[in-house]
Amino acid sequence: MQRQRPMKIAVIGGGKRCRAFLEMMDARRFPRLQAQIVAVADPDDSAEGIRLARTMGIQTTADYRDFYEIPDLDLVIELTGNEELLEDFLSHYPAKVRVLEAAISRLFGDIIRFQEEYLFRERQLELIEGIADSIFSSIRDRVLIMQPDRKILDANDAFLEWTGMGKDDVIGAFCHQITHRTLTPCSHNGLHCPLDECLQTGGTGHAIHEHYDRNQAVRYCEITTVPLKNRKGSVELVLEILRDITDELEQKLEQKTRALKRDLARLIHEDKMIALGKLVASAVHEINNPLSGIHALARLMRKQLEQGLSPEDVEQFKYYLSLIDTESARCSAIVGNLLSFSRQQKLEKRLFRLNQVVDRVVLLSKHKMQLQQIDLVLDLQEDLPEIEGDPGQIQQCLINLIFNAMEAMPDGGRLTIRTAHDETRGEVRLEVEDTGVGIPQEMMSQIFEPFFSTKSQDKGVGLGLSVVYGIVKEHRGTIYVKSRVGEGARFIVRFPCRQESRGEQGRS
Numbered sequence: 001m002q003r004q005r006p007m008k009i010a011v012i013g014g015g016k017r018c019r020a021f022l023e024m025m026d027a028r029r030f031p032r033l034q035a036q037i038v039a040v041a042d043p044d045d046s047a048e049g050i051r052l053a054r055t056m057g058i059q060t061t062a063d064y065r066d067f068y069e070i071p072d073l074d075l076v077i078e079l080t081g082n083e084e085l086l087e088d089f090l091s092h093y094p095a096k097v098r099v100l101e102a103a104i105s106r107l108f109g110d111i112i113r114f115q116e117e118y119l120f121r122e123r124q125l126e127l128i129e130g131i132a133d134s135i136f137s138s139i140r141d142r143v144l145i146m147q148p149d150r151k152i153l154d155a156n157d158a159f160l161e162w163t164g165m166g167k168d169d170v171i172g173a174f175c176h177q178i179t180h181r182t183l184t185p186c187s188h189n190g191l192h193c194p195l196d197e198c199l200q201t202g203g204t205g206h207a208i209h210e211h212y213d214r215n216q217a218v219r220y221c222e223i224t225t226v227p228l229k230n231r232k233g234s235v236e237l238v239l240e241i242l243r244d245i246t247d248e249l250e251q252k253l254e255q256k257t258r259a260l261k262r263d264l265a266r267l268i269h270e271d272k273m274i275a276l277g278k279l280v281a282s283a284v285h286e287i288n289n290p291l292s293g294i295h296a297l298a299r300l301m302r303k304q305l306e307q308g309l310s311p312e313d314v315e316q317f318k319y320y321l322s323l324i325d326t327e328s329a330r331c332s333a334i335v336g337n338l339l340s341f342s343r344q345q346k347l348e349k350r351l352f353r354l355n356q357v358v359d360r361v362v363l364l365s366k367h368k369m370q371l372q373q374i375d376l377v378l379d380l381q382e383d384l385p386e387i388e389g390d391p392g393q394i395q396q397c398l399i400n401l402i403f404n405a406m407e408a409m410p411d412g413g414r415l416t417i418r419t420a421h422d423e424t425r426g427e428v429r430l431e432v433e434d435t436g437v438g439i440p441q442e443m444m445s446q447i448f449e450p451f452f453s454t455k456s457q458d459k460g461v462g463l464g465l466s467v468v469y470g471i472v473k474e475h476r477g478t479i480y481v482k483s484r485v486g487e488g489a490r491f492i493v494r495f496p497c498r499q500e501s502r503g504e505q506g507r508s
Contacts, residue, residue, distance in 0.1 A: 007035035013080035014042030018049025164214025373412035408436025
């Protein structure tokens with residue numbers, strides 16, 4: 001069979017429609033149309049279609065009547081929309097040449113216009129996709145695009161760099177396999193899944209999870225999931241945005257820790273003032289007795305001096321002076337301890353011995369014990385190793401424990417203070433035991449809470465044991481209590497020894 005020759009087509013009008021038609025024919029948009037454009041006519045030599053036809057090697061002319069001379073011309077298409085021009089051409093064209101009439105020509109023109117709009121929208125879509133790809137790749141937060149079944153469809157460069165993986169490793173895997181290094185979803189491990197929340201509510205989901213980075217280090221990530229819906233409102237894809245907030249959390253934790261330390265320092269100082277008031281009331285009585293003795297001895301010595309001294313009086317004077325020296329030294333020590341205890345100082349850790357702190361506290365509170373008919377028993381182990389901390393705060397801690405014990409024995413009793421070295425644990429142990437009313441079992445879990453107290457309001461506000469707890473924790477120690485109602489209570493405090501304390505600092 002002889003092959004059919006291509007249809008020869010000439011175009012009247014070299015404007016935008018002509019250019020679009022030429023592009024469509026060149027791109028073979030009509031694959032079943034065996035045709036070629038052989039000529040384009042337009043009086044404007046600079047029209048878009050004329051310029052394109054010239055570059056494509058197609059004959060161009062300013063007068064459409066030149067088409068009559070083209071041999072074997074099969075079809076003429078008019079794209080100007082000028083019906084008078086079309087009628088003029090029809091009145092002179094040879095009968096063998098077919099011409100698309102006005103209505104068909106306009107229809108063909110509309111097809112070309114629709115094609116132009118389609119190409120324009122296609123270019124717009126390509127531009128938008130390019131912008132989206134650029135933003136997706138360059139955004140600093142880690143971003144995943146996932147299916148509702150948790151399978152990853154795409155991941156941006158920030159996520160790939162953070163995990164140390166390539167796209168081939170991530171795409172097609174489930175999100176929990178990449179971020180949590182587990183084969184089961186978050187919800188199966190007791191975690192809140194933001195993707196499930198997104199699917200259930202149709203809105204954004206939010207959660208904070210522990211994820212693994214490229215170095216297998218655990219990082220805290222804030223996760224936000226955004227649903228991408230189709231026209232029917234169904235969620236087709238989910239956009240997951242991950243932001244590493246580990247450094248931010250650590251900074252906030254550090255700020256919170258500093259604030260708690262400031263609050264603890266304030267509470268310690270307030271509690272110290274309460275304890276100081278109690279000590280002063282006791283110390284005034286204790287200082288008054290030696291001062292009265294000193295005053296009486298001074299009057300006696302003056303009277304004897306006025307009467308004249310005998311050899312026996314000189315020896316007696318030496319004895320009186322010795323008593324004055326002893327009693328005044330005791331008064332000076334009591335006042336010095338009170339002044340030292342009342343000073344507001346920063347936490348300054350240094351090495352000290354616990355027994356020395358116990359001795360100072362006993363000197364301050366012994367007279368008050370005697371007034372309440374409380375027997376003091378000291379069981380202090382000698383040669384205790386040094387501990388590291390603030391001796392002033394440990395002193396306040398011990399005073400609070402002693403005052404609590406004394407208030408638990410309003411009718412007298414026995415107060416025992418013990419110190420010991422636990423070589424197995426590497427700790428120094430301090431015990432304060434009383435024979436008072438004891439602590440009910442249901443209150444044992446509350447005694448270290450701030451402002452919790454079983455006393456009346458005139459005896460305290462419930463800060464004593466909470467301050468003790470804060471001081472002990474600040475010194476990396478532990479405190480616990482054993483008690484039965486009617487059998488008294490025993491508070492046990494443990495502090496790390498010097499070697500253990502430094503070892504822990506080296507590990508922190």
